[in-house]
Amino acid sequence: MKKVFILFYVAFLGLVSCTDDPDPVIIDPTKPTGVLNVMRSGSFVDQSNSGSVGTAGIGTDTKGKEFLTFNQAFNTKFSTGTVTVFLSTSATFMASPSTGSPNLFPIGPVRAAGENFFAIPEGTSTAKYTHVILWCGAVGIPFGNARLQ
Amino acid sequence: MEFLSETHDYNNMPLLKKFITSCCFTTLPLAFCLGLSALFPSRLAAQSGWTKGKKEGFYQLSFQSMTSNDYYTLGGELLETNQFVQQSFVFYGEYGVTDRFTIIANLPLQTWNGFENTESVSGLGDLRLEFKHAILKKYLPLTISVAPELPIGTANNFAKSTINDFEQINLPSGDGEFNVWSTLASSFSLPNAPFYGTIFAAYNMRTGYDGIQFSDQYALGAEIGYHIAKKFWVNARLNALATVGGDLLIATDFVRGDGTEFTSYSFGASVPVYKQFNLSLNYRNFNDLIFERKNMYSSGVVSIGVYYERK
Numbered sequence: 001m002k003k004v005f006i007l008f009y010v011a012f013l014g015l016v017s018c019t020d021d022p023d024p025v026i027i028d029p030t031k032p033t034g035v036l037n038v039m040r041s042g043s044f045v046d047q048s049n050s051g052s053v054g055t056a057g058i059g060t061d062t063k064g065k066e067f068l069t070f071n072q073a074f075n076t077k078f079s080t081g082t083v084t085v086f087l088s089t090s091a092t093f094m095a096s097p098s099t100g101s102p103n104l105f106p107i108g109p110v111r112a113a114g115e116n117f118f119a120i121p122e123g124t125s126t127a128k129y130t131h132v133i134l135w136c137g138a139v140g141i142p143f144g145n146a147r148l149q
Numbered sequence: 150m151e152f153l154s155e156t157h158d159y160n161n162m163p164l165l166k167k168f169i170t171s172c173c174f175t176t177l178p179l180a181f182c183l184g185l186s187a188l189f190p191s192r193l194a195a196q197s198g199w200t201k202g203k204k205e206g207f208y209q210l211s212f213q214s215m216t217s218n219d220y221y222t223l224g225g226e227l228l229e230t231n232q233f234v235q236q237s238f239v240f241y242g243e244y245g246v247t248d249r250f251t252i253i254a255n256l257p258l259q260t261w262n263g264f265e266n267t268e269s270v271s272g273l274g275d276l277r278l279e280f281k282h283a284i285l286k287k288y289l290p291l292t293i294s295v296a297p298e299l300p301i302g303t304a305n306n307f308a309k310s311t312i313n314d315f316e317q318i319n320l321p322s323g324d325g326e327f328n329v330w331s332t333l334a335s336s337f338s339l340p341n342a343p344f345y346g347t348i349f350a351a352y353n354m355r356t357g358y359d360g361i362q363f364s365d366q367y368a369l370g371a372e373i374g375y376h377i378a379k380k381f382w383v384n385a386r387l388n389a390l391a392t393v394g395g396d397l398l399i400a401t402d403f404v405r406g407d408g409t410e411f412t413s414y415s416f417g418a419s420v421p422v423y424k425q426f427n428l429s430l431n432y433r434n435f436n437d438l439i440f441e442r443k444n445m446y447s448s449g450v451v452s453i454g455v456y457y458e459r460k
Contacts (some may be wrong), residue, residue: 049223049444079359080404081307081318109315137265138310138318140231141220 029116036063036069040148044134045091050077052144056132058120064118068107068132075113075145076134084107084137085118085131091145107131167397196349196370198284198290198336201245202460208242211429211454213383221442223408233446237274241456249286253279254296257302262320266312272303272322279330289335296330304358324405325358343376355407363407365393369439381420388412389439410443411435422455 003050004050041057054074058065068085076083085107086093094103107118120126201207214236220228237260243253245257257274279296302323310316348371355363366391374384389412415433422428433450435442 027404048226048228078321082310082314082316084313136318137313137316138231138264138308139220140264140266141228 009049030119032059032061032065032067032069036067036070036117042132042146042148044074044076044132044146047134047142047144048136050136050143052076052124052134052135056146058126058148059067065122066124066126068120069120070110070114070116072115073084074116075109076110078111078113081136081138083111083143084109084135086132086133086135087126088133088145089128091131091133091147093142096101104133109133169222170246184243185300185452194293194308195371196294196332196334196351197347198292198334200251200286200292201243202282203245203248204459205245206243206459207456208386209240209429209456211239211452211456212240213237213239213450213452214433215446215448215450217446219447221445223444225437225441232262232345234261234263234265234447236261236267239274249283253277253281253296255279257322259411260302260322262306262322264318267308267310267318267320270306270308270424272306273301275300275302275323277330279380289337291333291335294330294332294334298328300325300327300358311443315426318441319404321404326363326405327355328353328355328363330354343379345373345374361407366409367391367393380420382417384417386413386415386417387438388414391440392443406444408444411445411447412437412442414438425458425460427456427457427458 007081035057037081038041038057038059040059041055043055044052046052052075052078057071059068059069068087085101087105087107088094095101096103105124107120110116110118130148132146132148135141136143155187163240193418214234216232216234218229219268220230222228222431237257239255239257241253243251245251255277259271260274261269261271263269275298277296277298279294281292281294283290283292285291300323302321302325304321304323304325305315305319306321308320310318320410330351330353332351333350334347336345349369351368351370353366353368355365357363368388370386370388372384372386376380376382391410392408413433413435417429417431418431419427430454431452431454433452435445435447
């Protein structure tokens, strides 16, 4: 009887171990799911001799989530300090703290060259923003801008 | 002082001797600037065609301050930025090992850097040691010097934004690199008037930091000085700094002075206050006369110092 149980147990383990479990799907909310369909894009114009190059684009992924993306060729001056990305209604950084800076939408800091993705918060309309601005906030100078069209 | 006794009459000796020994004060305001952050383009050395006499010494503590919104890019474009403030507390000393050989040290003991919307960060600057040899002493005082700059200062110092907590900027008090200035300087004094002049040319062989090779630099300068009423020394100076190999299109590392160029002028004065202690004042500013301002903050720089002379 004991041998029967052992055989049954071994057979059970064999069946379990042979089950073809699918790999877990990890969803990274900071990156687009599936294909990112870029609707508007433009190349960076360097400012302040910071060496800004590459392309910025805005689009939606297969789940309809909106992203700002920089392509593989993107680069700027990182060694100085934090470079912050803004959507803007013009090529000029026009901060207006007293009115909440209606012409700017802060995306966040960019910390590395190459491909970058920035998730746009849900409920945010990016339609009125025509430019992406790279801004060195400590110094208060632009490192570059890209016109989205 | 050998050349004085041979080229000037004895009636003038006391004045001229004092004149020459006091000339070292005129070299100091530039030395104030030696160890400042590369954000402030002041890496020109104290220069003259004279060396100290054997066992003579000169020791100074000074404080200097500048505030500027005017940043010149690598292309020479003027940008108005947030206000940048830099202050520095500097030791400078000269010692005559022999009549022909002087050792000079310059060490910014503390340098404070900050923007109006960041915290202020501070640190030790780089140590510059200069070994100066008198090639000619009699008729045309001529010196050659080699000055290694040792990167003992704070090479990275991040100041956090006071507005956004995720923002910061690197404001080092040392440039992180080993470099060597080589300088040829010549001076003259008038036989019957307490007036002197100096010219110099210098080359800065730079290395690099964090895998980035910096461009070499060269500098030119001239200075004149005059002793008023046997009491006050005044001087005026013109200096210029340029990058070897032409313009840099993109800053390899702008906080470390790569690609920096400028022309500067300054006015200084010195007055004895007690025995061998003296007070010195200096004002310096920048323009585009010889070389256009590039990769630098431009503004007036005020410095005040107390120095002691051992004769």
